[in-house]
Amino acid sequence: MASMQEVTLLILAGGRGERFGGSKALYEVRGRPLLSYLVERVSSLSKRLIISVKSDPEIYSKLFPDAEIVVDEHEIYAPIVGLMSSLAEVKTDYVAVLPCDSPLVDPELIILLLRRARGRGGAVPIWEDGRIEPLLAVYKTDDLRKSILDCWNKSDLRVRCAIESMDIVYVSMDEIRGVDPELRSFLNINTQKELELLNELLGDPLPRASTQELP
Numbered sequence: 686m687a688s689m690q691e692v693t694l695l696i697l698a699g700g701r702g703e704r705f706g707g708s709k710a711l712y713e714v715r716g717r718p719l720l721s722y723l724v725e726r727v728s729s730l731s732k733r734l735i736i737s738v739k740s741d742p743e744i745y746s747k748l749f750p751d752a753e754i755v756v757d758e759h760e761i762y763a764p765i766v767g768l769m770s771s772l773a774e775v776k777t778d779y780v781a782v783l784p785c786d787s788p789l790v791d792p793e794l795i796i797l798l799l800r801r802a803r804g805r806g807g808a809v810p811i812w813e814d815g816r817i818e819p820l821l822a823v824y825k826t827d828d829l830r831k832s833i834l835d836c837w838n839k840s841d842l843r844v845r846c847a848i849e850s851m852d853i854v855y856v857s858m859d860e861i862r863g864v865d866p867e868l869r870s871f872l873n874i875n876t877q878k879e880l881e882l883l884n885e886l887l888g889d890p891l892p893r894a895s896t897q898e899l900p
């Protein structure tokens with residue numbers, strides 16, 4: 686297995702969750718915050734875990750005592766804003782960027798991406814139709830930091846801007862299926878329907894509201 690010593694896990698959790706109807710990281714799924722599923726799955730990979738948030742750092746510190754919580758320095762909502770602030774705290778050569786709303790990320794995927802990113806600027810998953818997953822990817826920290834700053838200075842807040850100028854290796858879903866056959870890592874919770882699917886994948890259906898009989 687590739688050494689994970691040099692990677693920091695950076696979870697972006699400061700989104701507005703507009704489509705979902707509110708912040709997702711702390712949304713309770715089966716009695717636990719949605720973010721806790723991802724943290725549980727990936728934390729064995731590295732002791733260095735950063736959670737990038739917009740506000741309420743004390744709530745996150747309490748729930749995730751082993752993580753470093755970094756609050757955005759800017760009020761604008763965009764993943765790149767979270768990266769701007771939190772990349773300053775990353776001390777390792779490589780950084781795995783993860784979205785807080787992908788609870789089924791397979792740790793083996795991160796290991797694969799880290800291996801493929803070695804000697805390059807980063808490794809980003811790519812779908813058959815050309816869509817890419819730059820927020821579930823591994824990057825060379827210095828390259829990403831520099832590139833994001835360039836885009837920020839041009840007022841271009843697209844993640845795509847940041848990676849356009851980087852030496853990225855795109856990793857096909859075919860290759861990824863070798864470690865995550867059903868590509869569950871990419872289940873992203875944006876709607877109630879996706880939440881229902883997550884519930885199904887997590888196991889038994891949620892208990893229904895009590896139908897206790899009246900005496």
Ligand SMILES: Nc1nc2c(ncn2[C@@H]2O[C@H](COP(=O)(O)OP(=O)(O)OP(=O)(O)O)[C@@H](O)[C@H]2O)c(=O)[nH]1
Nearest residue numbers: 698699700701702703704737762763764767784785
């Ligand atoms: N720290 C930080 N993270 C962000 C910010 N904006 C988005 N994110 C995170 O980046 C990832 C992708 O976010 P988006 O899909 O752009 O936004 P979202 O909040 O998930 O959902 P929508 O508002 O419906 O687009 C999610 O994990 C978000 O929590 C931000 O301004 N700061």
